[in-house]
Amino acid sequence: MPAFDEMTGGEGGLRSAYVELDRWLKEAPPEMLALRRSQAELFFRRIGITFAVYGDEESTERLIPFDIIPRVLTKPEWTKLEKGLRQRVTALNMFLADVYGKKECLKAGIIPADLVYRNACYQLQMVDFQVPHGIYCHIAGIDIVRVDADTFYVLEDNARTPSGVSYMMENREVMLRLFPELFATHRVAPVDNYPDQLLATLRSVAPRSASSDPTICLLTPGQYNSAFYEHSFLADKLGVELVEGSDLLVKDDIVYMRTTQGPKRVDVIYRRIDDDFIDPLVFRGDSVLGVPGIIGAYKAGNVTLANAVGTGVADDKAVYSYMPEIVKFFTGEEPILKNVPTHRCREPEANAYVLDNLEKLVVKEVNGSGGYGMLVGPHASKAQIETFRQKLKLQPEGFIAQPTLALSTCPTFVASGVAPRHVDLRPYVLSGANGISCVPGGLTRVALQEGSLVVNSSQGGGTKDTWVLDA
Amino acid sequence: MRIRISHSIAYAYAEPVRQLRQVLRLTPRDHDGQHVMSWRITPNIDGRLRSSQDPFGNLVHDFSADGPIENYAIEVNGMVETVNLAGVIRGVVEKVPPAVFMRDTRLTEPSAALRDLATEAAARGGSELSRLHALMETLHERIACVPTGERLGIGAGACLEAGEGIPQDVAHVFMTCARSLGAPARYVSGYVAESQTLPHAGGAHAWAEAYLPDYGWIGFDCANGLCPIDTHIRVATGLDYADAAPVRGARTGGNGESLLVEVRAQAARPRQQGQ
Numbered sequence: 001m002p003a004f005d006e007m008t009g010g011e012g013g014l015r016s017a018y019v020e021l022d023r024w025l026k027e028a029p030p031e032m033l034a035l036r037r038s039q040a041e042l043f044f045r046r047i048g049i050t051f052a053v054y055g056d057e058e059s060t061e062r063l064i065p066f067d068i069i070p071r072v073l074t075k076p077e078w079t080k081l082e083k084g085l086r087q088r089v090t091a092l093n094m095f096l097a098d099v100y101g102k103k104e105c106l107k108a109g110i111i112p113a114d115l116v117y118r119n120a121c122y123q124l125q126m127v128d129f130q131v132p133h134g135i136y137c138h139i140a141g142i143d144i145v146r147v148d149a150d151t152f153y154v155l156e157d158n159a160r161t162p163s164g165v166s167y168m169m170e171n172r173e174v175m176l177r178l179f180p181e182l183f184a185t186h187r188v189a190p191v192d193n194y195p196d197q198l199l200a201t202l203r204s205v206a207p208r209s210a211s212s213d214p215t216i217c218l219l220t221p222g223q224y225n226s227a228f229y230e231h232s233f234l235a236d237k238l239g240v241e242l243v244e245g246s247d248l249l250v251k252d253d254i255v256y257m258r259t260t261q262g263p264k265r266v267d268v269i270y271r272r273i274d275d276d277f278i279d280p281l282v283f284r285g286d287s288v289l290g291v292p293g294i295i296g297a298y299k300a301g302n303v304t305l306a307n308a309v310g311t312g313v314a315d316d317k318a319v320y321s322y323m324p325e326i327v328k329f330f331t332g333e334e335p336i337l338k339n340v341p342t343h344r345c346r347e348p349e350a351n352a353y354v355l356d357n358l359e360k361l362v363v364k365e366v367n368g369s370g371g372y373g374m375l376v377g378p379h380a381s382k383a384q385i386e387t388f389r390q391k392l393k394l395q396p397e398g399f400i401a402q403p404t405l406a407l408s409t410c411p412t413f414v415a416s417g418v419a420p421r422h423v424d425l426r427p428y429v430l431s432g433a434n435g436i437s438c439v440p441g442g443l444t445r446v447a448l449q450e451g452s453l454v455v456n457s458s459q460g461g462g463t464k465d466t467w468v469l470d471a
Numbered sequence: 472m473r474i475r476i477s478h479s480i481a482y483a484y485a486e487p488v489r490q491l492r493q494v495l496r497l498t499p500r501d502h503d504g505q506h507v508m509s510w511r512i513t514p515n516i517d518g519r520l521r522s523s524q525d526p527f528g529n530l531v532h533d534f535s536a537d538g539p540i541e542n543y544a545i546e547v548n549g550m551v552e553t554v555n556l557a558g559v560i561r562g563v564v565e566k567v568p569p570a571v572f573m574r575d576t577r578l579t580e581p582s583a584a585l586r587d588l589a590t591e592a593a594a595r596g597g598s599e600l601s602r603l604h605a606l607m608e609t610l611h612e613r614i615a616c617v618p619t620g621e622r623l624g625i626g627a628g629a630c631l632e633a634g635e636g637i638p639q640d641v642a643h644v645f646m647t648c649a650r651s652l653g654a655p656a657r658y659v660s661g662y663v664a665e666s667q668t669l670p671h672a673g674g675a676h677a678w679a680e681a682y683l684p685d686y687g688w689i690g691f692d693c694a695n696g697l698c699p700i701d702t703h704i705r706v707a708t709g710l711d712y713a714d715a716a717p718v719r720g721a722r723t724g725g726n727g728e729s730l731l732v733e734v735r736a737q738a739a740r741p742r743q744q745g746q
Contacts (some may be wrong), residue, residue: 124526292721
């Protein structure tokens, strides 16, 4: 299956976004590219930007490979994408408000009620609770893949605690230092206002009881979390305290942060701890990462959690398959961004088809993430396929399957020189009381191995700077 | 039957507690099978006790106190009038649709062994109801139920593997099997009054309920091998033990905790005719 190449269009041509870059690539001596790449690596090492990989005893922390060739989107491409993202995230928030409130979409049969009720991410604590300003998913990371010049698919909605935005910012920072000449010949939309936008979003959703200058903090599971670097990076950029569970205390349903000047009331918590671990009195009792009583304070309306508790029901992969209907139901519009056609293995006919076509399909666990628990049929061994066949027979409702998409490729600097590699895109969409904002671009992830479609950093993927051209 | 409950939970700490927070699910509600005549929860230290309801409709008390605390006890005393409805649960405040109780939880994770057991037991029954009865009987025979004492729960899978377990895990086994047979099932914590015939009686207990569209919720006490009768007082329900646990707590300080629990559940007077 030939993939769409974002530079050449797949037919040896040259697409307008890449004209300048192509000329530069042709003129640049390979030694210079190699030198810049090692400089880039040095920058990242110096910054200390690392990523912990679970299940890898050799190295628990490593650098995510950075590719120095940017991925370029034109203004019209981005404008359309952004419109689609706004629509999608609007629908996600309306869906969440509905399943925890009036349940109109369940009554109308837009999505089977069982799929919501049986979902462990559907948090009963949130039923009939009014979240501050009606917003559930303040920070969304929507994974997008491209298959041709005009078609972008949403691969996944990440509505819980999406990570990676620090790479988006650091990648730009490093590119600006290494290749100032490229920024002189391209009008690249800036991304460095992301922290300002995030801060404005978080401030806007403070409880109404809070002062006009609400106190915000970022709650991390701690230094052993794979995204700890990002947590400290963001807290620093936002100018807010980075706290762990033990730094917060709850008294009379009010959350305080321990400071050297005594307890200080907290109004908004950007939490990067999963629902399950956030309050041992309500969720997992063995969690030592959370804050006892925080859910009580939340439900008393004294603190805002961003994202809200229970957003996971919206990005579940089985629920995902209903997103086109959900978008239409809540916005009254046709979805601008397509969904990847998805076989729901919970439906016997679909599962029969999937079992017959495993070698062609991508099979995903409904509750999996980060590329774990996934079968890429065309690249899988016979044994791997058989393992999945058994799983699908035993617990079909735990899986969905999708056709293997020919993800678009972008020129990438690899050992053999410049070669096309598959990419995806994760833009970050912020929803606050003052509306939705989205920094142009996002994080481009690239599968560095030839032919590989798995871009996850936990599976050997790398990243690129993403450019949206202003002109 | 009129049942008197006295339940005392006493903690002692080698190092004083600085801050204590507990969530108590120790208060029964009325339904067709039980009427709470009196009920009182008394912590023996100063603190803040607040009542609320959880998502399942359980009555919850939230207790918080500041240290230093070296000893702490809660006394629960009450009287409940019960009626034998042969396990049928009616008149309960239901806040959650039955489909929710099809979820797997950490303590009720399905396994091949649990599924096989469920299928095997179900083969002995015809209707959905008789299949669940057969399941209860099978578990009553196969799994040796041991007193809770100081044991902690280990979950359905491990309990089945061990062939023995405390009442809460026997309930977890039943729930996991019932769910695999397509019946929503939930956990119940409560009390069982002293009885000549029941092996697990006279104190706190745990059992399960399963939902059948034609009957609603029905209780199954596998440890005692019967559907709950008027000896049973239902206190709290949930997806598994964690949702319905009598006490959940968090504290700062307080290393070296020791716990002493005493429960009595006794008929307050001889059963009257015609009740």
